[in-house]
Amino acid sequence: MAAEPINVNEFQELARQELPKMFYDFYAGGAEDQHTLKENVEAFRRIMFQPRILVDVSRVDLSTTVLGYKISAPIMIAPTAMHKLAHPHGEIATARAAAACNTIMILSFSSTCSIEEVAASCNAVRFFQLYVYKRRDISATLVQRAERNGYKAIVLTADCPRLGRREADIKNKMIVPPLKNLEGLLPNKVISVSDGGSNLEAYANETFDASLCWEDIGWLKSITNLPILIKGILTREDAMKAVDVGVAGIIVSNHGARQLDYTPATISVLEEVVHAVGGRVPVLFDGGVRRGTDVFKALALGAQAILVGRPVIFGLAAKGEHGVRQVIEMLKNELELTMALSGCPSLNYITRSHVKTEHETPH
Numbered sequence: 485m486a487a488e489p490i491n492v493n494e495f496q497e498l499a500r501q502e503l504p505k506m507f508y509d510f511y512a513g514g515a516e517d518q519h520t521l522k523e524n525v526e527a528f529r530r531i532m533f534q535p536r537i538l539v540d541v542s543r544v545d546l547s548t549t550v551l552g553y554k555i556s557a558p559i560m561i562a563p564t565a566m567h568k569l570a571h572p573h574g575e576i577a578t579a580r581a582a583a584a585c586n587t588i589m590i591l592s593f594s595s596t597c598s599i600e601e602v603a604a605s606c607n608a609v610r611f612f613q614l615y616v617y618k619r620r621d622i623s624a625t626l627v628q629r630a631e632r633n634g635y636k637a638i639v640l641t642a643d644c645p646r647l648g649r650r651e652a653d654i655k656n657k658m659i660v661p662p663l664k665n666l667e668g669l670l671p672n673k674v675i676s677v678s679d680g681g682s683n684l685e686a687y688a689n690e691t692f693d694a695s696l697c698w699e700d701i702g703w704l705k706s707i708t709n710l711p712i713l714i715k716g717i718l719t720r721e722d723a724m725k726a727v728d729v730g731v732a733g734i735i736v737s738n739h740g741a742r743q744l745d746y747t748p749a750t751i752s753v754l755e756e757v758v759h760a761v762g763g764r765v766p767v768l769f770d771g772g773v774r775r776g777t778d779v780f781k782a783l784a785l786g787a788q789a790i791l792v793g794r795p796v797i798f799g800l801a802a803k804g805e806h807g808v809r810q811v812i813e814m815l816k817n818e819l820e821l822t823m824a825l826s827g828c829p830s831l832n833y834i835t836r837s838h839v840k841t842e843h844e845t846p847h
């Protein structure tokens with residue numbers, strides 16, 4: 485039997501052993517040369533700590549709020565597609581783990597359990613992630629179903645006018661399973677389209693609306709009362725546009741390096757975005773978070789909270805709901821220790837001067 489994992493990275497190997505190659509590659513992979521995939525993780529390693537000593541850290545409080553919802557730690561679950569390929573309980577297991585850890589789960593549009601099934605299975609605070617289809621009516625229906633079922637925000641993923649080129653999926657001829665939310669809404673032929681390569685790419689290019697633009701945020705606001713977050717921001721220009729169109733929050737993300745290769749590591753652009761936003765809306769962050777130290781670094785550079793993508797899936801693949809709980813708890817425990825060793829009894833003690841990026845000279 486494999487040894488018990490003692491950190492989040494060790495779940496990846498367990499997941500690899502558990503999953504068919506096609507699915508493991510789908511989860512683990514990135515776009516083209518996978519340069520950004522490596523950079524998302526590596527760039528964290530170039531940030532060093534400047535800890536403070538002799539601060540009373542006999543108690544460390546990790547709790548925070550996101551859009552007014554109190555969570556146990558600034559560690560949320562990113563929207564990732566098709567959890568049933570990782571474990572038969574799919575997104576229901578993930579949502580239950582989110583509830584047990586008292587954190588927020590963002591349910592992917594492309595889930596294998598429905599909006600309603602996930603809502604009924606647990607009392608976690610849930611946001612719903614949206615892709616906008618050429619068939620706007622389908623996207624609108626899903627937004628309204630999310631709202632009716634108690635989801636608290638819409639996360640518009642805006643970095644996906646077309647699918648990035650994921651070569652492992654092309655080689656493996658990755659097949660898209662039935663997407664539960666779309667049952668009865670989309671003719672089956674679209675999902676089962678095959679071009680001899682990745683079905684996923686063909687499916688996305690057939691359905692996603694590549695004409696989506698800033699003006700369409702008005703359309704989205706007109707169909708829902710829920711707060712809207714935009715996911716996929718990497719520049720100060722887009723951060724300012726997002727604030728101008730009145731979103732409730734933004735998520736700095738390069739889609740886990742699955743879209744445009746050679747975008748910078750997200751941690752290296754976070755501060756630029758935070759400055760542009762100037763505190764007007766919360767800035768969330770994802771990409772490459774594998775350690776509590778990574779969470780601390782993102783918070784020091786101005787994130788309100790971070791989202792975890794692949795580690796959650798690897799936990800799910802290895803051990804179902806329990807594995808997802810372990811992944812989140814490991815990150816929480818490591819963050820707590822990092823805070824104690826940095827002289828931060830609560831999150832508002834974490835400042836920019838607790839970290840040093842590679843371009844800064846020591847003072």
Ligand code: FNR
Nearest residue numbers: 511562563564565592641739740770771772793794
């Ligand atoms: C994703 N991501 C994603 N994002 C989104 O908005 N909708 C989606 O359906 C998916 N699906 C998806 C599947 C898989 C397998 C992965 C790995 C990622 C991107 C995700 O929300 C997040 O941005 C990244 O996963 C964060 O990077 P890490 O934590 O995986 O390094």
